[in-house]
Amino acid sequence: MTSTSLKVIALILMLLDHIGQFIPGTPLWLHWVGRLSAPVFMFCMAWGFYYTHDRKKYLLRMYFFGVGMGLIDLISNNIITDPYAMMSNNIFVTLLLVGVIVWLIETRKTDKPKGNKFIALFAGYQILTTMLCILAGQFVPLTGIMSFVGAITGNVIFNEGSFIFVFLGVLIYFNRTDKKRLILAYSLFCLAFFALEWSIDPRLTALLYNNYQWMMIGSLPLMLSYNGEKGRGLKYLFYIFYPVHIVILFFIGNLFF
Template sequence: MDKSSAAAIDKGRYVKIGTFALKIIALAAMLLDHLEGTFPDTFPVALSWTGRIAIPVFMFCVIQGLLHTSNTRKYLFRLYIGSAVMAAGSFILQIIVSEARFQIADNMFATLFLLAVLISLIRTKLALKKKVRLWIIFIVTQMISFLLIIRLQTAAKSCAYLANGLIPNVITNQGSVLFLMLGLLMYAFRNNRLKFSVMYLAYCLLMLASAGFSGFTVQNLFYGNYQWMMIIALPLMLAYNGRRGRSLKYFFYAFYPLHIWLLFLIGNFVQRK
């Protein structure tokens, strides 16, 4: 939400938090989610319910980052480096741990980078010809990366994972097109809290309806297909006060890959016992 929406938010009577606090909350939720995912017999599934707020909140923060950054290129570059480092590090780690019981499949940086690129293409004030040229380059790159990743998946999934981090694709990224669509809708309705809320609630209800195709049962909705629980992220995003707060950007960039790599090593070590 931009300055005008931030001013409206400041008039509200509820807890107000900046992007720093939002990132800390999302980071904690993500860690709990990954703990349950790595050790499902040790931690309750409720931790993964909490983890559903992570990606929506991080996407929200990326949108705010784009709106307030003084250098869009550097912002995009940092996200891309995060995606590439995450992919390369995970690829090397999985080669070293050759008999791993489970693989690393997540690369949230790739999704956030793609969202940032799409929003930047929409927001650019370049001349029409240059803007069209950029869209053509993006689409062609996406077609090439998709064909490459699909080809690699039949040969070696670890190579496909690496390719997806180096050349992020809108279809094969974490969350696929669905999360990118949500991010673009969040950007489109950023200036109106009511429309933003209705859009987000509708999206979560569609997720719930989709999950219901496998049965509206407690087992399915709470232990199988519970992505709809991302609805609990809405109050956090509505509490945004338009300010950044403290800046520990490199901490967030480092924490994501490091905690996944550490859990990968611990998880595989424990399962070998």
């Protein structure tokens, strides 16, 4: 499948997942299939970031969409009193951080002193922004303020999926070209996630009905089906569809159910 085909499939799976998130009374299987969405988007982002002719422009676009989505989340969560489900969706920031860390690692490979310097600066910056996010949560009386500050600052902890999914994106990037390595690395990651969720509650019912993030292993066949072709692109369809459908579902779920 082309990159565009994979994105369309991931988009549909994401839509189903968000219907389950925001609309009361929807079946749990919507979340099960939704677990496949984010890893596929990360896989497509990994190839897109590799092929792009202007990484700076790519990251800036991801940053501004991330800030915009963060603002939408913040406003929406504070318009509705006690929402059925908070709007905490902002994959743009997660993908931005994946790109930044990939760039840092690749810089270190070509220029070790420069790379080490940039990595040290990035680590220090993350410590400061984490403190800023926590302070904002303590002193600013707005629901979701920490995630919003995390979006503005590009924080590795206060983003959708936190540092775990940032790590996953980096892992996918550096194993994307070798299917055997991708199978091994991604399977081990999912196995570790399964072990974590099993340690929280080893009951089968819990692994099916509460802690089911491990089901993202199902996205591996989709990644392996990639044929190296871009397809039609439809770049801005995904950038626009993401915030629009989340806002619509959020207000439908909170105002009509």
